[in-house]
Amino acid sequence: MIVLQNISRIFQVGDQQVYGLNDINLTINKGEYVSVMGASGSGKSTLLNILGLLDTPSLGHYHLLNHDTTRVSEPERDRLRREHIGFVFQSYHLVPRLTARENIELPLVLAGAPRAQRKAACDALLERLSLTDRAGHLPNQLSGGQRQRVAIARALITQPQLLLADEPTGNLDSHSGSEVITLLEALHQEGITLLVVTHDKSLGDRAERHLEMLDGRIVVDTRRSRRAASLA
Amino acid sequence: MNLLDRLEFCQQAITRHRFRSAMLMLSVVIGICAVIILTSLGEGARQYVLDEFRQLGSNVLIVLPGRKETSGGLPSFHGESARDLTLADAEALERLSGVIKTAPLIAGLTEWSFESRHRESFTIGTSQVFFRIRQLNVQRGIPLPSIEVGEAQAVCVLGSKLKQELFGAQPALGEWVRAAGTRYRVIGILEDKGQAMGMDMSDAVLIPVASSQKLFNQEGLFRVFVEARPGSDIEDLKRRIEHLMRDRHQGDLDVTVITQDSIMGAFNKIFDILTYALMAIASISLLVSGILIMNVTLISISQRTEEIGLLKALGASRREIRLIFVTEALLITLVAALVGLVMAYVLLAAGRYQWPQIPFQAPLWAVWSALAVAVVSATLFSWLPASKASRLDPVSALTQTQARK
Ligand SMILES: Nc1ncnc2c1ncn2[C@@H]1O[C@H](COP(=O)(O)OP(=O)(O)O)[C@@H](O)[C@H]1O
Ligand SMILES: [Mg+2]
Numbered sequence: 001m002i003v004l005q006n007i008s009r010i011f012q013v014g015d016q017q018v019y020g021l022n023d024i025n026l027t028i029n030k031g032e033y034v035s036v037m038g039a040s041g042s043g044k045s046t047l048l049n050i051l052g053l054l055d056t057p058s059l060g061h062y063h064l065l066n067h068d069t070t071r072v073s074e075p076e077r078d079r080l081r082r083e084h085i086g087f088v089f090q091s092y093h094l095v096p097r098l099t100a101r102e103n104i105e106l107p108l109v110l111a112g113a114p115r116a117q118r119k120a121a122c123d124a125l126l127e128r129l130s131l132t133d134r135a136g137h138l139p140n141q142l143s144g145g146q147r148q149r150v151a152i153a154r155a156l157i158t159q160p161q162l163l164l165a166d167e168p169t170g171n172l173d174s175h176s177g178s179e180v181i182t183l184l185e186a187l188h189q190e191g192i193t194l195l196v197v198t199h200d201k202s203l204g205d206r207a208e209r210h211l212e213m214l215d216g217r218i219v220v221d222t223r224r225s226r227r228a229a230s231l232a
Numbered sequence: 233m234n235l236l237d238r239l240e241f242c243q244q245a246i247t248r249h250r251f252r253s254a255m256l257m258l259s260v261v262i263g264i265c266a267v268i269i270l271t272s273l274g275e276g277a278r279q280y281v282l283d284e285f286r287q288l289g290s291n292v293l294i295v296l297p298g299r300k301e302t303s304g305g306l307p308s309f310h311g312e313s314a315r316d317l318t319l320a321d322a323e324a325l326e327r328l329s330g331v332i333k334t335a336p337l338i339a340g341l342t343e344w345s346f347e348s349r350h351r352e353s354f355t356i357g358t359s360q361v362f363f364r365i366r367q368l369n370v371q372r373g374i375p376l377p378s379i380e381v382g383e384a385q386a387v388c389v390l391g392s393k394l395k396q397e398l399f400g401a402q403p404a405l406g407e408w409v410r411a412a413g414t415r416y417r418v419i420g421i422l423e424d425k426g427q428a429m430g431m432d433m434s435d436a437v438l439i440p441v442a443s444s445q446k447l448f449n450q451e452g453l454f455r456v457f458v459e460a461r462p463g464s465d466i467e468d469l470k471r472r473i474e475h476l477m478r479d480r481h482q483g484d485l486d487v488t489v490i491t492q493d494s495i496m497g498a499f500n501k502i503f504d505i506l507t508y509a510l511m512a513i514a515s516i517s518l519l520v521s522g523i524l525i526m527n528v529t530l531i532s533i534s535q536r537t538e539e540i541g542l543l544k545a546l547g548a549s550r551r552e553i554r555l556i557f558v559t560e561a562l563l564i565t566l567v568a569a570l571v572g573l574v575m576a577y578v579l580l581a582a583g584r585y586q587w588p589q590i591p592f593q594a595p596l597w598a599v600w601s602a603l604a605v606a607v608v609s610a611t612l613f614s615w616l617p618a619s620k621a622s623r624l625d626p627v628s629a630l631t632q633t634q635a636r637k
Contacts, residue, residue, distance in 0.1 A: 045631075054545055054626045075549055082547025093542045093630060097248035107546045109241065112234045154546075 001162070001193060002028040002051065007060035009046050009216075020046035021057070022216035028195070030161070033188045035204040036197045038213030044197045045166055047213070051195065052164045053081040065161070082111055086155030088165040092147045094139040094154075100146075101126070101135040104153045111158065125153040129183065145176030152183060163187060165196045169203065181206070233552055242560040249532075256528045256561075257568035260610075263521030264572030264602050265579070267514035271598035272580055274507035279591045281503070285495050292365055293470060294490040295325065295456040295477070315481050316452030319381050319441065324480060325456060328472055330464040335362035335457040336381060338444045344437055346398040346409045353394055354436040355411070357444020365457050368433065373405045373420030376440055384442035389420035393434035411437075412447055466491050511598065518602065522609025529561055529617045540621050541629025550622035557621055561614030562607065569606045573599070 004027070009020040021043050028034060036044050049055035050062065053069060062069045065084060069077060094103045101122055108118045126132045129149045139147055148168060155163060165184060169177035181196075181203055188194040198204050212220030233241070246253045297317040322336040338357040343350055362368070363375040376389060388409065395404050395418075408415045422433055445451060460469050470489045478485045533540070540553060548556075576594065583592045 049627050052545070054630075078544075078547050078549045081545075087545055089630065093538060093545075095539050095542065097244060102244075106543075109237045110233050110543065110546055110548050110552065112237070158547075 001030040001065060002026070003061075003063040004050075005061045005063075007050065007057045007062060009043075009050060009055065010058040019043075019216045021050065024060070024216075024218060026211075026218060026221075028193065030193055031188075031191055032209055033185070033194045033207045034196070034209045034211060035207035036195065036211045036213060037199070037201070037204045038211075042213040043216040044213055046216070048164050048166050048195065048197055051162075052085050052087050053077050054087070082107065083158060084161050086158065086160035086163045088148070088151050088155050088163065088168045090167040090170040092139070092151045092171075094147060094150060096139055099136050099138055100131060100142065100150045103139070103150055104157055107154060107158045121157050122153075125156060129153050143176070144172050145179060148172060148176070148180050149183070152180070156187070160192070162193045163195070165194070167197050167199065169198065169200065177203075233548075233555075238556060238559055239563070242556060242563050245560055246564050252528060252532060252535075253564055256525060256564050257571065259521040259524035259528075260565050260568035260606055261572040261575060263518040264569050264606060265576045266517040267511070267598055267602035267605075268573070268576035268594045269579060270510040270514045271507060272576075272583075272592045272594045274503065274510045275595050275598075276583075276590045276592040278499070278503035278507065279593065280589065281499050282496055283591070285492055285499070290492045291460040291462055291464070291466070292492065293458040293460065293466065293473065295321075295458060295473060296488045296490065297452060297455075297486065299486055299488055315484070315486050317456060317487060318451060318453065319445075321477065321480060322381065322453065322456045324476060325458055325473060328469070328476060330461050330469050330472075332459045332461055333361040333364075334459065335359050335365050336441045336453045336455075337362065337457065338441060338448060338450065338452075338454050340444075340448050342411045342437070342447060344394070344398065344409050344411050346404075346407065349398050351394060351397055353391075354432070355444065355447070356436055356438045357441040357447070358438060359441055361459070362438075362457065365459050369423045370420035371423045373418070375420055376438060377419070379440065381440075382442055383440065384446060385440050386414060386416045386443065387419045387440065388416040389422060389438040390418055391422045391432075391434040391436045392424040393432075394437065395421050414447070416443075466493070507595075514598075514602070515605065518605045518609065521606070522613045525561060525565065525610050526613035526617060529557060529614045530620075532560075533557065533617050533621045536621075537624065537629045540624050541626045544624070544626035545630065553622040554615070554618045557618035558611060558614050561610045561618075565606050565610035569603050573603075 004024050007024040007026075008022055011018040011020050024047065036047065038044050046055065050057050051064075053064070057070065060070070064080060067076075067080060069080065072080070095106065098106070104122050104125060105118045108121065122135075123132075126135050129152065131146065131149055131153065134142060134146055134150075139150070142150065148171075152168075163184070168184070169180055172180060177200075184194060184196065185206070194207075196203070196207065204210060209223045210220065211218050295317065297315070319336055322334045325331060326334045335358055340355055341352055342355040344353050344355075345351070356362075358376070359381055360376045360378045363370075368375070370389060371392065373389070377385060377387065379385060390398070390404060390409075398404070398409065399407070404418045404421060407418050409418060410416070416439060422436075422438075424434060439447070441453075458469075458473065460466060470491055473489050474485055474487070477487045481487075543553060543556075580592045580594060584590070
């Protein structure tokens with residue numbers, strides 16, 4: 001599903017070149033659950049942004065679902081992102097003036113989906129994430145955990161195959177955090193490909209596959225059997 | 233994003249950011265109001281003046297003493313002390329073919345009194361014909377008597393306001409009023425008609441021209457109104473009048489003949505310039521509101537960097553982002569323009585109520601061009617910041633706001 005070949009992302013800081021990512025090779029199969037850990041500044045977000053087509057690599061090739069994303073046009077990349085990728089951010093990034101429902105529907109609105117379809121999809125997600133009674137609330141009327149659930153609902157509404165979460169529990173207390181992780185894992189059980197960046201080792205260890213980053217490189221890549229993972 | 237959803241999205245952005253939207257609307261409302269009010273002032277003044285001259289009637293010519301325009305040739309030998317325009321001249325003019333009647337006119341300020349009340353009033357010495365030419369009517373009594381122009385008679389017709397001031401509710405007809413030691417019998421009261429050609433007749437006193445010559449101790453006429461037969465060639469008559477006057481004044485053309493056309497032409501030119509000047513001022517205010525639109529859009533965009541990054545992360549294209557911001561600016565401008573339009577019309581209606589004699593009226597071209605300029609400047613001035621926003625890179629747009637938090 002995802003193939004990264006010799007991917008580097010070089011930032012120009014003044015007259016210095018900073019390697020956000022340094023010659024990354026990585027293959028992720030459909031349905032995998034991958035956690036990414038590493039010190040701050042090791043390149044985790046940069047990796048996720050490139051996987052999510054929010055950023056383009058300076059060098060190398062990125063194949064997503066058999067499209068060479070480094071070669072297609074910008075509108076095509078917008079379309080791939082819209083149709084296949086869901087993104088969850090540490091700081092939620094909800095539009096403050098829009099209600100929970102309007103925030104969740106936003107990707108479908110941008111995609112031009114008809115109203116009835118939007119409402120049905122949104123209702124189902126609100127129900128599933130127990131947000132139904134919060135549908136008409138603005139983000140600042142919601143708790144952190146609720147906000148992140150709204151953000152996850154927004155990421156899910158397009159039924160993406162790939163869900164990318166950059167420190168989704170970073171701003172949450174441990175209770176809301178584990179709720180969010182349980183939710184993400186349930187989604188993974190249903191077949192979504194899941195990548196989670198986290199600082200929390202206990203959360204990271206729950207994934208089937210574990211990546212460790214350092215200075216823009218992947219230094220550890222371990223897999224565990226499904227059984228071991230489910231025991232954790 | 234389909235059109236309806238985009239409109240809704242923009243409408244939410246407008247109505248849920250009240251202060252910002254209000255600022256933006258205010259600038260457009262002011263711009264539109266300025267254009268419409270200013271051009272209406274110009275048009276109102278023009279119409280007012282033209283109506284005044286139209287009251288004169290297209291078959292009336294005015295003869296003034298002195299040469300008002302340089303017609304080439306040497307300046308008059310007599311200079312300022314041009315020959316008087318006399319009653320005999322007025323009578324001679326009346327004998328020209330194509331002329332029905334002439335009305336002489338002498339004017340000045342005099343103090344009029346009744347019992348212990350005194351009023352300084354505009355006093356007009358003329359004849360009955362003047363009433364017809366200027367469409368003056370009496371509400372009570374009779375106009376000036378139809379007597380030979382050379383004949384003085386101690387009678388007067390009072391303007392309605394002056395009558396009120398001197399007599400109050402008391403009847404005035406048949407009473408005697410005085411001016412400069414002479415008594416005049418009140419034979420008529422003018423209809424309440426307001427202004428005519430800049431003279432407020434409600435404040436005036438009309439007396440026979442020969443009486444006014446005595447009152448002002450002056451032979452020369454202020455002007456002579458010439459009433460031409462309807463349908464006659466006014467330009468030709470004007471030449472014949474000039475010819476006659478030159479003959480009567482020893483070969484010197486020392487009078488000016490004014491026709492309605494010539495006055496209206498001259499005033500039209502002046503008012504065109506005035507209207508264009510007002511329009512230019514108004515356009516500047518529209519341009520300023522355009523620049524305000526740009527600033528507010530820029531502020532709006534910098535406040536919404538996170539949102540733009542997010543929209544991009546959710547798959548919005550550059551074109552979409554640009555469309556969203558331009559639509560927003562257009563939507564708000566259209567609403568504000570309508571508000572401005574309504575406000576301008578309300579103000580104009582108030583103006584007409586306050587000053588009924590001036591026909592304040594927004595010219596249609598001004599309304600349309602105000603709307604067009606508003607819409608064009610909204611598009612143009614929101615396009616630039618919108619394009620800038622559409623080029624934002626989603627990662628830095630999102631992290632920039634993260635860093636700020
Ligand atoms: N926009 C940028 N400009 C310059 N340097 C950047 C930029 N984004 C990231 N970097 C650098 O790239 C490296 C990796 O950053 P990041 O992926 O955000 O790390 P992490 O998410 O693991 O904390 C860091 O050294 C960071 O300073
Ligand atoms: Mg990070």
